[in-house]
Amino acid sequence: MNGNRTLLVVFFVFxxxxxxxxxxxxxxxxxxxxxxxxxxxxxxxEDLQCPDCALAYPVVWEAAKAHNIPVVLHDFPxxxxxxxxxxxxxxxxFDTKSEKLGNDFRGYIYKNQRQITPANLQQYAQRFADExxxxxxxxxxxxxxxxxxxxxxxxxxxxxxxxxxxxxFIVGNGGASTPFVxxxxxxxxxxxxDDMLKKAGPAAPAKPAAGAKKxxxxxxxxxx
Numbered sequence: 549m550n551g552n553r554t555l556l557v558v559f560f561v562f563x564x565x566x567x568x569x570x571x572x573x574x575x576x577x578x579x580x581x582x583x584x585x586x587x588x589x590x591x592x593x594e595d596l597q598c599p600d601c602a603l604a605y606p607v608v609w610e611a612a613k614a615h616n617i618p619v620v621l622h623d624f625p626x627x628x629x630x631x632x633x634x635x636x637x638x639x640x641x642f643d644t645k646s647e648k649l650g651n652d653f654r655g656y657i658y659k660n661q662r663q664i665t666p667a668n669l670q671q672y673a674q675r676f677a678d679e680x681x682x683x684x685x686x687x688x689x690x691x692x693x694x695x696x697x698x699x700x701x702x703x704x705x706x707x708x709x710x711x712x713x714x715x716x717f718i719v720g721n722g723g724a725s726t727p728f729v730x731x732x733x734x735x736x737x738x739x740x741x742d743d744m745l746k747k748a749g750p751a752a753p754a755k756p757a758a759g760a761k762k763x764x765x766x767x768x769x770x771x772x
Contacts (some may be wrong), residue, residue: 576708580620580728585749588720588741590619593624593705594654594714596639597632602658604714604734611737615745616626621654622701624713631666638673638684639765640678640694645682652680720748 581588592613594601598757611745612619623639627634635657656676657664664672677684705715716731717742729740 555571555765572682573730578728579708580717582713582719582721582748583618583620586618586721587750588615588718590618590737590741591622591717591719593622593710593713593715595625595629596625596654596657597629597664598637599661600714601714602661603657604716605658607734607737608716611741614738615747617741622704623687623698624705624710624715625698625704631664631669633695634666634669635664635673635706637689637694637697638669638719640697641684641688642682649682654674659663678761718744719757720744722748 559674580591592604592608594605608619623636623751625636639650639653639657642653654672654677657672674684694740716734716737717728718731718737719728722744731737731740
């Protein structure tokens, strides 16, 4: 009997230590904030070659549109995936043409993900470009500026401790009362957003520079 009790105590100690360690290494997204003009936002770190990202992408946009909040996309191409970084460069290129075009390209890649390989990625990108009457230059990223922004996103993900893709956060502007919530159950995303909207303060207005046209940050994808 004493032996069983000892084993039980050891088991619960192990569970407690494991849970504490997991919490200690959980992603810390406290530095992430909604873009100016928004009380709450969905922030996603994604990999275009990740099958689960393909499943999450439409769910995220449905939730964003239902609650009229923006989506902020960050590239986090995993090293084990052999075409995701290049696909992200294409996505960034289409972003420079229009925000919607970049969003549509990501959705297009996710829909065709199973058929895409390093050898035919360019053909898929060209097909998308042709369908949308958008020319693609022979040298896609001559100064590596698009690649540099992807690397910045990846470095940010490493700093906050990401361990998987997609990693989805609901972030609010209410300070300590609404720091961030990592979405682990996508069917509850709407409930999390509703709760965050109740706690968040009024949206901070965007302040474009005097005489300059209003710009949208490239990684910010507004729900339409």
